[in-house]
Amino acid sequence: MSTTHEDILARIIVLEEKVNSRKLPAMLFFALAIQTMTAVWWASDISASVKSLQIGNVSELTVKNYIAEREKAYLEMDNERYLKMAERVTRVEGNFLFIEKSLTRIEKKLMLMGE
Numbered sequence: 001m002s003t004t005h006e007d008i009l010a011r012i013i014v015l016e017e018k019v020n021s022r023k024l025p026a027m028l029f030f031a032l033a034i035q036t037m038t039a040v041w042w043a044s045d046i047s048a049s050v051k052s053l054q055i056g057n058v059s060e061l062t063v064k065n066y067i068a069e070r071e072k073a074y075l076e077m078d079n080e081r082y083l084k085m086a087e088r089v090t091r092v093e094g095n096f097l098f099i100e101k102s103l104t105r106i107e108k109k110l111m112l113m114g115e
Helices: 005-020 026-055 060-114
Strands: none
Touching: 005 060, 026 060
């Protein structure tokens, strides 16, 4: 069974639709869920820490400093995670550009063959 020019073009169109689909990947939803769970965990941890500090009659300034230190640590962790995600997105965009250029070259060659 030989592959015709129309079959190849149909396959290219299917590939382009997959590349150009605007659906968010499941990993993005997973990352958002992880971040939400982290925020809830952080809030409950801070709440428990503040309650334990208040029981010991610790000054308000000590509590505020403790909270500020915890927030700084969590922000640094989030910044690292966002940088890693940004690097991954950049790599994915580069891969899509490479695929798009390859598909364009293939399409041009196929059109030349069809003439």
